[in-house]
Amino acid sequence: ETGVTQTPRHLVMGMTNKKSLKCEQHLGHNAMYWYKQSAKKPLELMFVYNFKEQTENNSVPSRFSPECPNSSHLFLHLHTLQPEDSALYLCASSQEWSSYEQYFGPGTRLTVT
């Protein structure tokens, strides 16, 4: 595998379910990111991790819980989501926290029913 991979690619979950999204980067980068992409809205940065430490949390509701066990893996744990949380969730990585270029995964299409 090369680049940034995300699993699953599609996820349908009920409002009472608990699920997790997984992201893995094979680029040797030190920073990883979660973005939310909703139709006709700008990408929203959710979380930033630099060397496994969370550096940013952009006022994301607590029903989204990130985890970064090492520099290559990033998880987004989901529980008691709302229908408006349905979106494409993109993971990205960059060499350093301050790097200009981010490399994106293909995303997980989440539908909350």
Place this chain on the structure above:
Amino acid sequence: AQSVTQLDSQVPVFEEAPVELRCNYSSSVSVYLFWYVQYPNQGLQLLLKYLSGSTLVKGINGFEAEFNKSQTSFHLRKPSVHISDTAEYFCAVRDPRNTGNQFYFGTGTSLTVIP
């Protein structure tokens, strides 16, 4: 905070015709500017970036963009499009004074190339 405006949500264009995708940003101070492309069922891929220097920036796949500070614009152009250019295009801005890695994205422009 910065804001990015992509004036056209959808742009249909015939194959081999030229195309311009417009992007305006809010800040009057120096910024870093980017264009990303998202092909169907894929993540975003960097097309080109402007950090400093020449205002005309060339990117991958024959795309180029021109930074215009007075108009706070960074329009993307290609002289002759191909079917494979059909994708969503995102303009993004980053404030170099910001020690974080905050990119501000536009809402995207969907380019459809018609055979």
